């Protein structure tokens with residue numbers, strides 16, 4: 450294993466696997482920047498496309514979003530009262546980064562710190578996400594756009610409720626439509642279930658490339674664990690690293 454690769458895995462706090470007999474695991478070829486090269490297209494595994502609008506994004510009663518640009522959409526979100534979370538939020542959390550980024554990371558919902566700062570993925574989970582992105586040559590606000598399924602914090606960081614996801618997901622879909630990312634990294638169960646329309650576990654959804662259709666456009670997507678989960682279950686970080694390598698084989702950030 451080369452030094453650069455060891456540094457990346459160290460930054461992610463991922464244990465370096467060693468084969469029985471203490472033989473180092475052969476490192477896959479990496480370029481000088483530590484990027485894993487693209488695999489041949491024939492090596493990719495793709496599911497049938499999923500029309501995200503039909504996968505749990507209830508549109509009934511939604512204000513018309515089709516004509517809204519990015520700033521108008523952010524304004525609409527900031528004034529939104531479509532579900533009860535508007536009552537307990539300090540502020541809405543719209544996104545970090547800008548349309549046109551090649552990758553879009555989709556998480557679950559703001560936590561206490563995000564509610565405080567108005568930015569997704571801050572605190573320890575945000576730091577881990579930034580390290581993960583850095584290890585593959587990506588950075589929030591540069592070539593990565595970050596958003597959550599819910600724009601308001603569920604009290605006590607409880608799981609989002611189905612009605613809240615249904616109320617809020619049209620905003621996410623419009624964000625994706627406007628941002629036109631080349632790739633979606635779906636972090637955690639709620640991002641995956643909202644955009645893939647699957648109630649499968651992360652374990653059953655990761656390890657392959659999905660296709661998400663938004664506004665008639667198909668976008669490749671990879672499912673991985675949410676950084677907050679990885680902080681609680683550090684032994685799963687090696688799987689997240691494998692997911693990042695799959696993401697790199699799917700689309701360069």
Ligand code: SF4
Nearest residue numbers: 529531532535601617
């Ligand atoms: S979570 Fe979404 S739908 Fe609910 S109030 Fe906030 S912005 Fe509106």
